[in-house]
Amino acid sequence: MAQILTSKKLLHNLTICLLILAVVMCLCTFVGSQRISLLKALKGPGQSPGYNIDYEIFIIRLKRVILAAIVGAALAASGVILQALLRNPLADPYILGISSGAGLGAVIAVLSGITFTFAAGSPMAVFAFCGSILTITLVWYIGKSAAKSQLTSLLLAGVVVNAFFSAVIMFLTSIAKSDQLRTTIYWLMGNLTDKSSPVLIIASVSVIAGITLMFTLCNKLNAMTLGDQEAHALGVNIPRVRLIAFAVSAFITSVAVSLSGLIGFVGLIVPHAVRITFGPDHRQLLPLSAIAGALFLIMADTAARSLFGQEQLPVGVITAIAGGPFFLVLLAKYSRKVSWLK
Amino acid sequence: MKKIAISLIISISICVAIAIIANHYKNTPKNAPVKKIPQRIVTLAPNLTEIAFGLGLGDKIAAVSSDSDYPPAAKQKPTVGSFWQPDLESIIASRPDLVISLWFEQQKAIAESLSRLGIDTIILRIEKIEHLFDAIKKIGDATNCTKQAEELTEKIRKQIEAVRLKCASSKKPRVLWVVQTEPLRIGGRDTFLNELIEIAGGENAVGFTLQKYPQIGTEQLLSCNADVIIQSAMSSENIEAQQKTAELFWAKKNSLPAVKNKNIFVVNADLVQRLGPRLPHGIEIIAACLHPEILEK
Numbered sequence: 330m331a332q333i334l335t336s337k338k339l340l341h342n343l344t345i346c347l348l349i350l351a352v353v354m355c356l357c358t359f360v361g362s363q364r365i366s367l368l369k370a371l372k373g374p375g376q377s378p379g380y381n382i383d384y385e386i387f388i389i390r391l392k393r394v395i396l397a398a399i400v401g402a403a404l405a406a407s408g409v410i411l412q413a414l415l416r417n418p419l420a421d422p423y424i425l426g427i428s429s430g431a432g433l434g435a436v437i438a439v440l441s442g443i444t445f446t447f448a449a450g451s452p453m454a455v456f457a458f459c460g461s462i463l464t465i466t467l468v469w470y471i472g473k474s475a476a477k478s479q480l481t482s483l484l485l486a487g488v489v490v491n492a493f494f495s496a497v498i499m500f501l502t503s504i505a506k507s508d509q510l511r512t513t514i515y516w517l518m519g520n521l522t523d524k525s526s527p528v529l530i531i532a533s534v535s536v537i538a539g540i541t542l543m544f545t546l547c548n549k550l551n552a553m554t555l556g557d558q559e560a561h562a563l564g565v566n567i568p569r570v571r572l573i574a575f576a577v578s579a580f581i582t583s584v585a586v587s588l589s590g591l592i593g594f595v596g597l598i599v600p601h602a603v604r605i606t607f608g609p610d611h612r613q614l615l616p617l618s619a620i621a622g623a624l625f626l627i628m629a630d631t632a633a634r635s636l637f638g639q640e641q642l643p644v645g646v647i648t649a650i651a652g653g654p655f656f657l658v659l660l661a662k663y664s665r666k667v668s669w670l671k
Numbered sequence: 672m673k674k675i676a677i678s679l680i681i682s683i684s685i686c687v688a689i690a691i692i693a694n695h696y697k698n699t700p701k702n703a704p705v706k707k708i709p710q711r712i713v714t715l716a717p718n719l720t721e722i723a724f725g726l727g728l729g730d731k732i733a734a735v736s737s738d739s740d741y742p743p744a745a746k747q748k749p750t751v752g753s754f755w756q757p758d759l760e761s762i763i764a765s766r767p768d769l770v771i772s773l774w775f776e777q778q779k780a781i782a783e784s785l786s787r788l789g790i791d792t793i794i795l796r797i798e799k800i801e802h803l804f805d806a807i808k809k810i811g812d813a814t815n816c817t818k819q820a821e822e823l824t825e826k827i828r829k830q831i832e833a834v835r836l837k838c839a840s841s842k843k844p845r846v847l848w849v850v851q852t853e854p855l856r857i858g859g860r861d862t863f864l865n866e867l868i869e870i871a872g873g874e875n876a877v878g879f880t881l882q883k884y885p886q887i888g889t890e891q892l893l894s895c896n897a898d899v900i901i902q903s904a905m906s907s908e909n910i911e912a913q914q915k916t917a918e919l920f921w922a923k924k925n926s927l928p929a930v931k932n933k934n935i936f937v938v939n940a941d942l943v944q945r946l947g948p949r950l951p952h953g954i955e956i957i958a959a960c961l962h963p964e965i966l967e968k
Contacts, residue, residue, distance in 0.1 A: 363764045385788055386760050439776065451780060504882050511755060512776040523759055523784040527693030531686045538682035545674070639737070639750065639758040 334610045342613060346620040353624055354398065357631040358390040362639050389523055396521050396529060396588060397630040397644075398623035401595055403536045403585035405603075405622025408596030409615050410543055410578040413550045414571060415480055421597035422582040425487035426464040429494035431586040434460020435516050436501045439509050453516060454528070458587035464490060465579040479571075519592035519645035521630050532584050539581040540619050546574055547611040554609070594648040595622050598656050605659055625652070708815045709769035709791070715757050715778055718797065718947035719771045720745050722807055725823050725948040726816045734765040740941070741949065757781050763788070771810060773797065799863050803946045804828070823948060830951030831870060837965060838872030838958050845876040846961060847897035847929065852920060856886050863946065871958035873899065893926055899961055900929040903940045913937045936960040 359367070363386055370387040407422040415424075438456035445452055468486045475482030502513055524532075549570045552560040560567055582596075599622045600614065607613055629647040636642065711733035714720045720739035723732055729744055736757060737750040749765060752758030759781055762770060770785050772778040774796040782792040793813055795806045804824050811820020846868045848858040858864035859880045868875055876897040877887065887895075902917050904910055914937040921930045929935060938960070943953035958965070 361760055362758055363760045382764055382766060385763050389759060389763070389784075451776075451783075453776070503886075506883055509775075515755075515777060522780055525693070525787060527689050530689050534682050534685050534689075538678060542678065639752040639761050641752075641756050641758065 334608070334613055339613050342607065343616055343620075346617055350398070350620050350624055353627055354394050357394050357627055358387060360631050360635050361386070361390055362635060392523060392526070392529055393521055393630065393634075394627055395533065396524060397627045399529075399533050399536050400521065400585045400589045400592065401599075401622035401624070401626030402540065402619040403581040403622075404592065404596040404626075405599040405618040406540045406543060406615055407578040407582040407585075408622075409600040409611065409618045410550070410574050411596075412600055413554055413611060414574055414578075415484065416554060417484070418601065419597070421593075422578070422585075423591065423593070423596070425483065425579070426468045426490040426494070427461040427579065427582050427586060428591050429491045429498065430464025431457040431461040431583065432498050432517055432591065433464075433494045433501075434458070435590070436498050436505075436513050439512050439516075440501055440505055454587040457516075457590075458583050461583040461586055462579070464494065465583070469575065515643070516590045518643040519590040520641075520643055521589050524588060528588070532588055535584050536581050539577045539584075540615070542577050543574060544612070544615055546570055547615055550574065550611045554611075589644075592626070592645050592648060594645070594652045595626055598652050599625055602656055602659050707768070709767075709813065711765065711767045711769070712814065713751060713762055713765055713767040713770045714739065715751070715762075715770065715772040715781070716754050717741070717941070718945045719773070719795070719806075719810075721945070721947035721949060722810060722823075723771070723814075726807070726811060726814065726819045728814055728816065731814070733767055734761070759784055763790075769793070769813060771795065797946045800831070800866050800946070800950070803950065827948060827951060831954060834951060834954050834958055835870045835872070838870075838962050840872060840962070840965075843872060843874040844898040844934075844961050845896055846873040846899045846901060847876040847892075847895060849900060849902045850884055852902070852917075854886050855888075855892065856884050859883050859885055864944070867943070867954055867957050868961075870954050871961050873957075873961045889924075893924065895927075897927055897929045898932070899934040899936070900927070901957065901960060902935070902937045903944065904937050907939050907941045910937055910939055934960070 359365070365383040365386050367387075369381065369383040371384075372381055373384060404422050408420070411420040411422060411424065412418060414420075434456035435453045437460070438453045443452050443456075445455065468483065468490050471486035471490070472479060472483030475486075502510060505513060549560070549565045552563045552565045553567065553570065555563075557567060585592075600618045603618045603621050604614055607617055626644070626648070629651060630644050632651070633642040633644045633647045710731055712723060712728060712731050713734045714723050714732065715736050717736065717739045720732070720735045721741055723729075724742050724745060729742075732745075732748055734749045734751045735745050737753050739745045739748070739750075749761075751761040751765065756777060757772075762781070762785065767785075767790055770782060770790055770792045772782045772792060772794055774794050779794055782794050786792050791813075793809060795802075795809060797803055797806050804827070807820050807824050807827075808817075811817045811823075848864045848868065850856050850858055850864075857877060858868075858875075859877065859882065860875050861879075862883050865875050876895040877885075877891070900921060902913075904913050906913075914935075917937050918933075918935055921927075921935050924930055938956060942949065943956055945953070
């Protein structure tokens with residue numbers, strides 16, 4: 330029961346999803362531990378800080394919702410790309426060493442107490458970003474230098490580097506002081522805290538540019554899912570596509586991880602859920618996964634910060650608890666519909 | 672290919688421009704408002720709350736962290752989340768003009784978000800007794816209570832000196848301060864706990880270690896010949912039950928003089944390990960464990 334994707338259908342789906350995203354973003358800025366009124370908030374900041382509390386809280390929530398959208402979109406899009414490149418349904422953005430590389434960077438930042446920042450961000454973010462980029466470059470070169478199938482050696486290199494860096498993280502955590510320890514664990518669990526506007530703008534521009542760039546590769550990714558030989562016969566320059574897609578996906582995942590720590594589940598499950606609902610064509614799968622990832626993380630984060638009043642749960646807890654059952658239901662409902670899943 | 676290159680160049684230049692603008696604004700100070708005396712203070716940790724109350728700022732405190740339990744008036748104040756995770760929205764909703772926080776990452780990030788909104792913040796690093804006196808002075812200067820800060824500092828110093836003199840004797844008991852039992856971690860020589868031990872007239876049973884809170888093995892434990900074992904309670908409720916559990920745990924290691932003479936004490940960390948105005952009282956509790964013959968328990 331294959332459905333052919335036309336550009337009209339793609340635009341139609343995309344517009345609906347973007348509208349839903351906009352509505353959800355607006356609604357979520359009104360949920361939180363304090364009640365605010367929109368009319369008061371729209372009056373603007375006033376001449377001194379503390380003049381319009383509603384406005385300040387509204388802006389903080391808006392920034393947080395935007396951050397959740399960016400991180401969710403980045404992780405989901407990256408998941409789509411990696412699942413296509415590695416032809417492995419279990420691939421998630423962290424599979425090739427990004428999680429342990431970023432974690433190691435963050436732990437080093439906390440333990441060394443360095444205060445270097447970039448664009449009014451935090452040192453942990455900078456170190457985590459550098460850590461993940463360096464790790465993924467290492468994994469790429471190890472994978473490339475193997476004689477056999479590049480995909481297998483890439484996966485193996487990723488697993489080994491992950492294990493090695495996780496061990497280093499465990500060692501460093503064992504010698505950390507108690508509040509450093511708590512900071513590290515808190516960061517590794519994934520969290521979305523208030524970031525400065527420059528950081529948010531840079532992150533948004535990077536992630537949107539990255540997703541747009543990957544969108545131009547979607548035709549070729551469709552061909553590559555058929556297999557290397559078939560794709561080559563269709564005229565796809567496989568090594569080049571692989572390099573660009575891999576690099577861009579690694580970059581946007583590193584941006585996401587440096588902002589929010591390690592939020593699991595989004596990059597793995599959202600692409601599958603969208604694929605089950607809308608079909609496997611990457612020209613549709615990529616943008617819709619990005620939007621779905623943004624939606625999922627916005628709602629999970631809103632739940633995390635408002636379920637218990639002033640207490641905040643880590644976002645990763647909500648994504649796993651909510652995402653798991655939801656995905657199982659989706660799988661049961663749609664596996665009968667889609668023939669290629671059998 | 673050309674499209675890719677153009678879009679990359681555009682996005683990179685946007686990012687670089689924003690980074691430069693952000694750094695520029697960070698360096699130019701905004702028009703500094705006239706320094707007013709803070710009327711609504713928010714404290715994000717229990718010891719900061721105690722210091723603020725100790726300086727007589729009780730009426731001016733708008734909100735405290737949820738675990739601030741002393742003095743009793745602090746329990747009546749509105750809360751803004753816990754020590755480990757303060758809630759940014761509640762802090763803003765309390766309309767503070769001064770927020771006092773500690774320096775570890777979660778609280779520092781909140782303090783930085785607040786100063787971006789134009790709210791004055793003080794970030795304090797309080798890890799040792801000297802830091803406590805610096806912190807009191809800083810809070811006093813920021814709230815126009817310099818005189819009260821000096822008086823409070825003098826009072827605490829005098830009380831600590833009094834305990835130190837009372838406990839100064841030729842025989843210093845060897846003390847093992849256990850912060851965690853599984854695995855066994857102790858307070859080393861370069862910690863605030865060691866300062867408490869030394870003022871109370873004791874000596875750390877373990878010598879110099881690289882880590883501040885090292886994990887020690889059974890060999891080192893049995894050879895340290897501790898005369899007194901002090902254990903930090905896991906929670907402030909049910910200290911008696913924790914004392915019984917601790918005695919059971921240590922009963923196996925009866926070659927240690929501390930276990931033979933039943934000198935095992937579980938102490939309430941809120942009283943003893945809180946770096947605030949009640950510090951001398953906490954030191955007296957420790958001194959009573961080390962020198963029961965000098966002080967009443």
